[in-house]
Amino acid sequence: xxxxxxxxxxIACLLTALYCYRGLRACSLLAFIPLLFIVNITExxxxxxxxxGLQSNYSIYNLFLLASTPFYFYIAGxxxxxxxxxxxxxxxxxxxxxxxxxxxxxxxQGQSPFNxxxxxxxxxxxxxxxxxxxxxxxxxxxxxxxxxxxxxxxxNTVNLLFGLIALVVLGLQEYILTxxxxxxxxxxxxxxxxSLNAIVYAGYSYAFILCRKQKxx
Amino acid sequence: MQETKDQVIFTIVxxxxxxxxxxxxxxxMLFYYNNKKGQMSKEQQLMRATFDKxxxxxxxxxxxxxxNTISQEIHDNVGQILSLAKVQLGILEQRQNIEGDLxxxxxxxxxxxxxxLRDIAKSLSSERLQSLSLPESIAQEIRRINRSGFIKITxxxxxxxxxxxxxxxxxxxxxxxxxxxxxxxxxNATEVKVSMHYLEEWLYISIFDNGTGFNPEEExxxxxxxxxxxxxxxxxxxxxxANISSKPGEGTTLEIQIAYA
Numbered sequence: 001x002x003x004x005x006x007x008x009x010x011i012a013c014l015l016t017a018l019y020c021y022r023g024l025r026a027c028s029l030l031a032f033i034p035l036l037f038i039v040n041i042t043e044x045x046x047x048x049x050x051x052x053g054l055q056s057n058y059s060i061y062n063l064f065l066l067a068s069t070p071f072y073f074y075i076a077g078x079x080x081x082x083x084x085x086x087x088x089x090x091x092x093x094x095x096x097x098x099x100x101x102x103x104x105x106x107x108x109q110g111q112s113p114f115n116x117x118x119x120x121x122x123x124x125x126x127x128x129x130x131x132x133x134x135x136x137x138x139x140x141x142x143x144x145x146x147x148x149x150x151x152x153x154x155x156n157t158v159n160l161l162f163g164l165i166a167l168v169v170l171g172l173q174e175y176i177l178t179x180x181x182x183x184x185x186x187x188x189x190x191x192x193x194x195s196l197n198a199i200v201y202a203g204y205s206y207a208f209i210l211c212r213k214q215k216x217x
Numbered sequence: 218m219q220e221t222k223d224q225v226i227f228t229i230v231x232x233x234x235x236x237x238x239x240x241x242x243x244x245x246m247l248f249y250y251n252n253k254k255g256q257m258s259k260e261q262q263l264m265r266a267t268f269d270k271x272x273x274x275x276x277x278x279x280x281x282x283x284x285n286t287i288s289q290e291i292h293d294n295v296g297q298i299l300s301l302a303k304v305q306l307g308i309l310e311q312r313q314n315i316e317g318d319l320x321x322x323x324x325x326x327x328x329x330x331x332x333x334l335r336d337i338a339k340s341l342s343s344e345r346l347q348s349l350s351l352p353e354s355i356a357q358e359i360r361r362i363n364r365s366g367f368i369k370i371t372x373x374x375x376x377x378x379x380x381x382x383x384x385x386x387x388x389x390x391x392x393x394x395x396x397x398x399x400x401x402x403x404x405n406a407t408e409v410k411v412s413m414h415y416l417e418e419w420l421y422i423s424i425f426d427n428g429t430g431f432n433p434e435e436e437x438x439x440x441x442x443x444x445x446x447x448x449x450x451x452x453x454x455x456x457x458x459a460n461i462s463s464k465p466g467e468g469t470t471l472e473i474q475i476a477y478a
Contacts, residue, residue: 134244135247138250138251143254144252144254144255144256144259145251147247147248147251157244160240160243160244161237164233164236164237164239164240165233165236165237168229168232168233168236169233172229179222180222181222181226181229182222188226188229
């Protein structure tokens with residue numbers, strides 16, 4: 001079984017989340033634990049898809065989109081501090097997105113090609129939610145916030161940056177694949193995404209540690 | 218063909234960089250806003266503190282003026298009336314040739330009332346307080362309270378007496394007075410010990426009572442805890458410190474630190 005270098009970050013992130021369980025519970029971010037389980041299982045099986053007897057790993061990543069999106073949205077909702085009507089709007093938007101993702105998986109793009117439409121839709125929503133969450137974090141509190149010590153800031157920042165880059169790279173996945181858009185014989189997304197993943201999961205890990213510190217403070 | 222691919226790669230990378238730049242710009246703007254908010258919050262806090270200080274200063278000034286007016290009234294008005302009543306009783310005693318304890322008891326009561334009122338007038342008059350040293354003023358106040366017989370206050374002065382500026386002296390005395398008032402009103406104490414230490418840079422005063430004690434944190438949160446808050450804020454006003462430590466059933470210690478300058 002092969003483990004890519006960036007997967008160590010994902011595994012470390014999961015272990016950090018388990019270690020910081022109480023902190024995550026205090027910050028209402030417990031949903032990260034099942035999400036990271038899904039991420040790790042997906043990446044491990046995605047890289048070792050041949051061992052599973054699969055022709056390609058797209059179906060694995062498509063299933064990942066289906067399984068992980070509710071968790072991402074749930075976490076985003078927790079970080080948005082929604083009240084009253086906002087909650088209704090947020091839930092409606094999330095449910096509509098999930099329906100579109102499921103419809104795309106079963107009826108539009110299907111199971112074997114990578115579901116770029118779903119991915120683009122999810123990433124746009126994540127960019128919007130992260131941006132809103134960061135704005136809310138800044139505006140909601142009357143005091144000056146120390147962003148460096150704010151777990152929600154780190155989570156949303158890495159989500160936002162990941163979304164902005166991955167939106168282009170994976171949104172054009174099919175085009176890059178068919179036109180062989182490569183640098184040094186490596187497909188563009190294979191070149192960018194591992195480092196991006198490492199940054200994202202390192203950011204998450206740091207945020208979890210901050211959650212733990214906030215709990216003990 | 219290769220050239221087209223290069224152009225596509227260049228475009229994709231450029232788009233990524235632009236989006237990344239926008240993302241970073243957004244974060245920088247949030248940092249900037251947060252920083253501004255912090256500055257504004259600090260300015261507001263400073264303004265509020267200055268306002269509170271001014272308010273307290275004015276309040277204390279008005280209080281001192283009121284005390285002085287009351288003191289003046291007691292001395293000039295009530296005191297004179299009681300003196301006249303005492304003289305009239307003397308005349309009555311001579312004219313009517315009344316014998317017995319009744320008139321002399323009445324004269325004695327009036328004398329006692331006059332002494333009490335004179336002491337109260339003295340303790341209220343800021344001019345008089347400023348003419349005495351702090352230990353003298355406190356000793357006078359202790360004598361006045363001890364005369365009631367309800368409570369026994371003892372005092373000791375340690376170190377070489379140093380000159381305390383008038384404002385500091387007055388505020389320190391009012392804090393001690395407020396402390397005594399709290400003990401009499403709420404502590405149910407029988408003994409109080411006052412220690413004054415003239416340290417190098419500070420005058421340290423501690424007042425310990427053997428009363429019922431209380432939870433200072435809870436009391437300070439209550440609206441009724443204004444007396445305690447006044448003590449703490451008065452100390453802040455002259456750059457000093459005050460601390461109240463107490464536990465239910467273990468008495469109370471009020472510590473005051475006042476700078477000489």
